[in-house]
Amino acid sequence: MALLNELAKKKEGLVNGHRLCPGCTHSVIMRQVLAAADTDKYDIVVAAATGCFEVSSGLYPYTSWNIPWIHNAFENAASTISGVEAMYRLWKKKGRTDKDVRFIALASDGGTYDIGLQALSGAIERGHRFLYICNDNNAYQNTGNQRSSATPFGASTTTSPNGTVLQGKSQPKKDIMSVLEGHHMQYLAQASPSNWRDLMNKVKKALDVDGPTYLNVIEPCTTGWGFPQNKSIEIAQLAVDTCVWPLYEIEEGKVKINYKPKNKLPVEEYLKPQKRFAHLFKKGNEHLIEEFQKQTDRHWEWLLKREESGVSY
Amino acid sequence: MGKKVALTGNEAAAHAIRQINPDVVAAFPITPSTPIPQNVAQFIADGEMDTELVTVESEHSAMSACVGAAAAGGRVMTATSANGYALMWEILYIASGSRLPIVMAVAARALSAPLNIHGDHSDIMGGRDTGWIQLIAENSQETYDNLIQAIKIAENKDVMTPALGAFDGFNISHAIEIWELEDDNKVKEFVGEYTPLYPLLNTKEPVTHGAWAPPDWYFEHKMNQLEGLLNAKDVVVKVGKEFGSAFGREYGLYEAYKMDDAEYVIVAMGSVCGTTKDVVDSLRENGVKAGLLKIRLFRPFPYKELADALSSAKAVAVLDRVSPAGAQGGALFTEIRSALYDANSRPPVINYTYGLGGRDTQPQHINSVYDKLKTIAETGKVDKQFDCLNLRGTWG
Amino acid sequence: MSEKLLNWDEVLIGGAIKDPGNSKSYETGSWRVERPVWNPESCIQCMFCWVYCPDSSILVDENGKMSGIDYDHCKGCGICVEQCPTKPKSLAMLLEADAKGKSEEDLRKEVFSK
Numbered sequence: 107m108a109l110l111n112e113l114a115k116k117k118e119g120l121v122n123g124h125r126l127c128p129g130c131t132h133s134v135i136m137r138q139v140l141a142a143a144d145t146d147k148y149d150i151v152v153a154a155a156t157g158c159f160e161v162s163s164g165l166y167p168y169t170s171w172n173i174p175w176i177h178n179a180f181e182n183a184a185s186t187i188s189g190v191e192a193m194y195r196l197w198k199k200k201g202r203t204d205k206d207v208r209f210i211a212l213a214s215d216g217g218t219y220d221i222g223l224q225a226l227s228g229a230i231e232r233g234h235r236f237l238y239i240c241n242d243n244n245a246y247q248n249t250g251n252q253r254s255s256a257t258p259f260g261a262s263t264t265t266s267p268n269g270t271v272l273q274g275k276s277q278p279k280k281d282i283m284s285v286l287e288g289h290h291m292q293y294l295a296q297a298s299p300s301n302w303r304d305l306m307n308k309v310k311k312a313l314d315v316d317g318p319t320y321l322n323v324i325e326p327c328t329t330g331w332g333f334p335q336n337k338s339i340e341i342a343q344l345a346v347d348t349c350v351w352p353l354y355e356i357e358e359g360k361v362k363i364n365y366k367p368k369n370k371l372p373v374e375e376y377l378k379p380q381k382r383f384a385h386l387f388k389k390g391n392e393h394l395i396e397e398f399q400k401q402t403d404r405h406w407e408w409l410l411k412r413e414e415s416g417v418s419y
Numbered sequence: 420m421g422k423k424v425a426l427t428g429n430e431a432a433a434h435a436i437r438q439i440n441p442d443v444v445a446a447f448p449i450t451p452s453t454p455i456p457q458n459v460a461q462f463i464a465d466g467e468m469d470t471e472l473v474t475v476e477s478e479h480s481a482m483s484a485c486v487g488a489a490a491a492g493g494r495v496m497t498a499t500s501a502n503g504y505a506l507m508w509e510i511l512y513i514a515s516g517s518r519l520p521i522v523m524a525v526a527a528r529a530l531s532a533p534l535n536i537h538g539d540h541s542d543i544m545g546g547r548d549t550g551w552i553q554l555i556a557e558n559s560q561e562t563y564d565n566l567i568q569a570i571k572i573a574e575n576k577d578v579m580t581p582a583l584g585a586f587d588g589f590n591i592s593h594a595i596e597i598w599e600l601e602d603d604n605k606v607k608e609f610v611g612e613y614t615p616l617y618p619l620l621n622t623k624e625p626v627t628h629g630a631w632a633p634p635d636w637y638f639e640h641k642m643n644q645l646e647g648l649l650n651a652k653d654v655v656v657k658v659g660k661e662f663g664s665a666f667g668r669e670y671g672l673y674e675a676y677k678m679d680d681a682e683y684v685i686v687a688m689g690s691v692c693g694t695t696k697d698v699v700d701s702l703r704e705n706g707v708k709a710g711l712l713k714i715r716l717f718r719p720f721p722y723k724e725l726a727d728a729l730s731s732a733k734a735v736a737v738l739d740r741v742s743p744a745g746a747q748g749g750a751l752f753t754e755i756r757s758a759l760y761d762a763n764s765r766p767p768v769i770n771y772t773y774g775l776g777g778r779d780t781q782p783q784h785i786n787s788v789y790d791k792l793k794t795i796a797e798t799g800k801v802d803k804q805f806d807c808l809n810l811r812g813t814w815g
Numbered sequence: 816m817s818e819k820l821l822n823w824d825e826v827l828i829g830g831a832i833k834d835p836g837n838s839k840s841y842e843t844g845s846w847r848v849e850r851p852v853w854n855p856e857s858c859i860q861c862m863f864c865w866v867y868c869p870d871s872s873i874l875v876d877e878n879g880k881m882s883g884i885d886y887d888h889c890k891g892c893g894i895c896v897e898q899c900p901t902k903p904k905s906l907a908m909l910l911e912a913d914a915k916g917k918s919e920e921d922l923r924k925e926v927f928s929k
Contacts, residue, residue, distance in 0.1 A: 124870075626833055643826050
């Protein structure tokens, strides 16, 4: 990976003037993605699902994109990019272009874990060459923080609110990586914008795979999660250091954990600064934090065992 | 030179697609249009066309991939029916709003519930306001001819609007008829090359497709879109003439069958027109001034031309192969009645729903409509504005 | 910021935008309540501020080095300050109201001489 000074010289594929909230990490992630892409070698075309990032970066008559970009609907980023990529394959087949073009589909957890899951599964199974990036902000943030299947256990959202009888979301978060792993794709990984070097390495690797790849990225949301706008990267880092958001990759079925915190922090460190978890710290709700810790540990230990086993397809 | 073939309507559609050889076809099987993607897949497997076939996991993804491929710069086609068309519904608007000239074959079919796989117009009439051009065929020949013309109509620079070529499920899609399959090269020459406006794959000039338009822009975009759709009317006529010169079968906005002096007129579209023509012929033999106004272009609706075509009518019956669903009448009826409101002569207009879910419509049923029209014309009284053909029990 | 509102027959068909990156003309700097002020003297050019900035508002010179802040677009989130690794920090937040009418040089002195 080049030094940041080198990457900073590149023309940016995403420019400012977009209307994302101050401190939003959608654009941080995308800037890192496009910085990592080897754009001297190939061009990038993006298909975006409806969501915060899409409405903020493509608001007629403005676009924040310096690269070809298409938005179709909420649930179909993967099928849209399938069509674009099929067209590219045809151009290649007929010798109508000698350009190397690579494709990125971009969605958040709503468009990935939930409404877009079918389209994503289909596109991966068909073997289109594209990198699907899910900026996971743990809820439907564009419509105002409604729970999704990516919302973590205990989080209070507008449709899983904390109340006198219920204490936020009662179900655990969907393990989308395991869902997608069942497609036996060559490469999928989980990353965080706090760990930019790791994220960039994964993007480069994924874009070089001749087939579908997937990147699950934590996307801290200042408004939905309830933390000060200057803390976005810190929150992402805490998710990594508590192993709530492990950084790992699965290459041909083989798990590799890219970062093992020397001092694995208790989940409270991650939960405490966020308003959506505030009720967990009320007297009498200790068992909810214990449950959160249990779910986190269970997944982390399972990952460690997977890595240790060294099994692959 | 073309050759006579005995093939189904689905095969007619599939051969049109083969000869057009679009860049991308993204499709999902659904009865009764399933044989279209099947045939296309076989043509590709046999090297008879080199289209990229995207075998999507749903019709929603079919239309989504079509939008992606068309925005990328491709000539794109698909096929569907009924529930599949309904599942596409959200993206049909996006295709037309994005001005992507996708062409779709629709084997028109009933919508659930109850589940029914047979022909009627519930799907295409439900989607009549999705901003697509809608051409409706009477038989296999027209199915084939319409799809070829639809490419030129949709891609016309003043139009740039997606188009569907519909034909009745089973009545046409699965019926073997004799029709003329034109020479491959002649068809290719007729449709010509397609030059996209702002292809995504032109990475040198990056374009943004699908930005959202706030209240101070959306309205202007929608009216801009409407103009493209309305422009299709003249282009349909122009392309219909060109098709006539190239292949000997000329097309217009509608077909006026024995309409010159017709007093009793049925307005209809689709396969029922074949039956109706037979009935008109026998009535004419008996001196009854019967006529048929067959709708070819339903969207944009050529209301003025159709009102003119009905100027000699003393009584009109509109046949709708769809439930009125709570409106004053079926989709075609409300359009025709509205078109006649500004006409100099305003004949009485009645409406029949027929053929839902594949129910047969036979000459006797059509005869009963003409009998009714004669009575109305003679008495000047309409006792029943809406009725059903071949329904058990009395309606209304 | 006023954009030219076009008539229905003047817009590009299909709502396409053929002016890549034109949102640069939309200045989100007006949203700012606080602004980051940069101290080039203690800056070690790690570029963390650049890699974490949501609004591409860390200005970069031809050598890829941080050369200032794009106040036309910086929304004042303060991530750059939080992520600045030098001790003391080479970036600090200042209320916009307190920055009015002052040159960048004066602001630097005011913030970093304390």
